[in-house]
Amino acid sequence: AQKITQTQPGMFVQEKEAVTLDCTYDTSDQSYGLFWYKQPSSGEMIFLIYQGSYDEQNATEGRYSLNFQKARKSANLVISASQLGDSAMYFCAMREGPIYNQGGKLIFGQGTELSVKP
Amino acid sequence: NAGVTQTPKFRVLKTGQSMTLLCAQDMNHEYMYWYRQDPGMGLRLIHYSVGEGTTAKGEVPDGYNVSRLKKQNFLLGLESAAPSQTSVYFCASKSPVAGRNSYEQYFGPGTRLTVT
Numbered sequence: 001a002q003k004i005t006q007t008q009p010g011m012f013v014q015e016k017e018a019v020t021l022d023c024t025y026d027t028s029d030q031s032y033g034l035f036w037y038k039q040p041s042s043g044e045m046i047f048l049i050y051q052g053s054y055d056e057q058n059a060t061e062g063r064y065s066l067n068f069q070k071a072r073k074s075a076n077l078v079i080s081a082s083q084l085g086d087s088a089m090y091f092c093a094m095r096e097g098p099i100y101n102q103g104g105k106l107i108f109g110q111g112t113e114l115s116v117k118p
Numbered sequence: 119n120a121g122v123t124q125t126p127k128f129r130v131l132k133t134g135q136s137m138t139l140l141c142a143q144d145m146n147h148e149y150m151y152w153y154r155q156d157p158g159m160g161l162r163l164i165h166y167s168v169g170e171g172t173t174a175k176g177e178v179p180d181g182y183n184v185s186r187l188k189k190q191n192f193l194l195g196l197e198s199a200a201p202s203q204t205s206v207y208f209c210a211s212k213s214p215v216a217g218r219n220s221y222e223q224y225f226g227p228g229t230r231l232t233v234t
Contacts (some may be wrong), residue, residue: 035223045225091160103168103210104149108160
């Protein structure tokens with residue numbers, strides 16, 4: 001069965017430093033997608049970055065990059081130059097099956113709470 | 119565009135009462151989803167829909183029903199609320215069309231439901 005594991009319940013990082021949030025996944029599908037979402041204290045879910053299982057390059061979006069290691073089944077989020085506004089809960093998620101499969105359902109990890117210190 | 123909206127934002131129910139949560143999206147998305155988020159946990163899929171008139175069960179469907187009579191709306195019903203259904207409920211929508219933005223699920227702001 002598909003599963004997402006985030007082993008870091010909480011992380012601290014100094015402002016302007018980089019931080020890596022861990023995510024490992026388990027799936028028997030060859031085609032799948034990996035996502036990171038940010039949830040600030042206000043509660044909304046904010047999409048950050050996406051990586052397809054067949055994408056050869058690691059995804060990047062501004063200060064966010066996804067360190068995709070397919071053989072190790074890991075999809076870690078790297079935030080460079082942390083800012084105070086990065087303090088939030090971060091969720092890793094996986095789409096089951098190919099991108100055009102029925103439904104595009106997501107499975108979420110339990111999240112990592114990131115605190116950025118000034 | 120308003121994106122994905124949810125009504126209501128907060129609700130308190132007594133055990134056994136019923137209610138309906140409304141999700142509306144103005145992005146013409148085919149796919150819509152209902153998730154619940156319990157404290158300290160990630161989101162779990164309750165039900166989803168791949169088009170008007172279609173619904174399917176997700177990971178935690180028991181105690182909930184859904185309907186998708188119009189493409190832009192996805193309703194989540196609790197027929198007889200239980201304290202275990204105290205949670206934050208998120209609606210999301212997605213386009214099945216190919217393209218970069220098709221990857222992303224767009225989330226509503228959430229509904230905080232307390233069942234006493």
